[in-house]
Amino acid sequence: MKELKGACIIGQSGGPTSVINASALGVIQTALKHDCITQVLAAEHGIRGVLDDRLFDFGQEDPAEVELLRNTPSSAIGSIRYKLKPSEEDETDYIRILEVFKKHNVRYFFYNGGNDSMDTCNKISKYMQKVGYECRVMGIPKTIDNDLVVTDHCPGYPSAAKYIGTSVAEIVRDTKVYDKGPIVLLEIMGRHAGWLAAAASLARVSGEGPALIYLPEVPFDMDKFLKDVTDLWNRQKYVVAAFSEGIRDKDGKFISEYGSDLAQHTDAFGHSQLGGLASTLSQFCNNYNGIKTRPIEYSLLQRCAAHCASQTDIDEAYLAGKTAVEAAVSGTTDRMVSLKCTRDGGYKCEMELIGLTEVANAEKTIPRDWINEDGNNVGDKYIEYALPLIQGTPDIPTENGMPRYPHLKYVLAK
């Protein structure tokens, strides 16, 4: 394979995570070491920054500041939800991307995101091949939703899971302090897959998890839930229950839509925007049993809680970025870095490369046999899966007792 000389671009796409910047750091630090990579550029707001020619030159940043990205949550160069149309339908964006790539002699494109982002990667790569512009395109997985197929898990998920498990352990302890406690209803992200809500069960490792956990993988039965939660409260005088935002009834209707007047929107990818599940459930509970409820929506708190990140997650996220660069420099293109893990005889995680098309537009859900028969909690198989991923407490740089985030110059490449 002949050496390919040119600039690289790193872009961040989709919802941010606690470790998406650790992957960017893996790309940046590795790329800066390779002579064939002439410039390390970061696209502001993902593909939007390419279209707008807003590319930051990370060679001009202070390396000590850049290093702080390792523990800095959320997308430091900005993210985007933007779906490229197929080039056969509309070539406009592709022509512009090619123009910007040529202007900066971009020969390496690294894109960090979920399955929609891998679709973007794939489309760009295919277009560049079609027009004969040599550019190596690599996807780096990221999503707190953990719903990418093939890969054992997605960087970002372990830290979100650790925060959810830890804070649920705290909430369970808080809920038990009075002789009569409330029914706590925890709304956790997860549209079609229950990975994040399942993480509430990690609280069991600290003593006690939610007695009830509902995932989108199993149809939700409101009548049965109301009976179960009331029976449980009558027995123990408090209940903590966790729910994926995307739980649906047997007819496929979102439970969050049971509250008739809740508005429904769709986002740029055509997905329904969910919300208000916890308060909807709270109203149903109150009408049924009159017991005090505490609806709590984790919302943005669960996405970037880097103060409770997993060191394993940080290390793997970094390694995924590093692997993408090394593979591309060695001649690989059109691949996503995937995590191959074994748990028997101790946890091991290796980076492997898979085809972009293997992950684009597919979703991985929780196996049915990881969920109990009643469909209202997860079993030990999930805990065995997740526990190795949340190991390690990072030593987070602080200043004045608060997290020290990098001061970046964001110098635009000319």
Next chain:
Amino acid sequence: MKELKGACIIGQSGGPTSVINASALGVIQTALKHDCITQVLAAEHGIRGVLDDRLFDFGQEDPAEVELLRNTPSSAIGSIRYKLKPSEEDETDYIRILEVFKKHNVRYFFYNGGNDSMDTCNKISKYMQKVGYECRVMGIPKTIDNDLVVTDHCPGYPSAAKYIGTSVAEIVRDTKVYDKGPIVLLEIMGRHAGWLAAAASLARVSGEGPALIYLPEVPFDMDKFLKDVTDLWNRQKYVVAAFSEGIRDKDGKFISEYGSDLAQHTDAFGHSQLGGLASTLSQFCNNYNGIKTRPIEYSLLQRCAAHCASQTDIDEAYLAGKTAVEAAVSGTTDRMVSLKCTRDGGYKCEMELIGLTEVANAEKTIPRDWINEDGNNVGDKYIEYALPLIQGTPDIPTENGMPRYPHLKYVLAK
């Protein structure tokens, strides 16, 4: 002062915190060292455990497990919200308390709570004096609300403030990632005092705090807020705003009650139960400007987030418990431990003893000149006050990546 020999009781009252168990540990470990204290008892659910004669003998616990209380959030022996009637009105509870005290020869009573709890302490002490039963009564301050008078701050507040500041710093970063972000509305606890919502401003130390912070100390003007938040979003395309749950308009009406159909309850102390402020504000915002909002209620998450505790807080909470025991053993009674702090020339905190009646049923609010003129943010005086309190990252005992909480036997005293 003659030596007083007998058992001691530690009780926890009111809302739990991240460090209330650190204070209990300070009491327990110190009391176990004093020969005049014959038994160290912990009352289940505070004064309720005394009335029900449910007292756990901490002399029978494994000291290594008890030590874990230092980093264990929420009330490990259970809490209560129970207001004793004046003994002149109804002596029933007092007669029962005296009976249980006599049964176990209780001569030391340590009560850890907020201002309602100091009132309980005071009433019990006065009654015991009236009937001639010698018992030394000491209050230990605790409340995330930070609204006790005299004391510089309350143990529990610094850790809640640190978690709020840290997670708001993360939320601000999350909100900025897209080219157009939402209006994030953060509902933070605080009925009459804005201490917890003010802590959102600590995010500034990490780079950027909420552009708008509203406290109950200043009347809230809905029209001005809607104009301000819309102008701000138009300028920067995202807004993070923080609110005390108890903000009221110039007529004293709670903003959370603006949503006409929101139910209103009162708790056992006769305070209004608030809730739903963030979603009420979200509806007003949406109607006014149509911009996407993210209402987030911190709810229970802010109260026991020991995973983000302040080591300073833990140390002070422990010392407050230790000081209460040492003072009582030396003959002091009817006092609350109060924190006297200086910040000039470096932060110093000393424990002093004040009269219980000095703090009972009074509330400390944020000085008006710590809030900006517009009444929609806090200034540097608050940061200077709070910053020393959030210093230090505890080394939290973990097992399998999750917090390791104590396994206690809870052996009832006979």
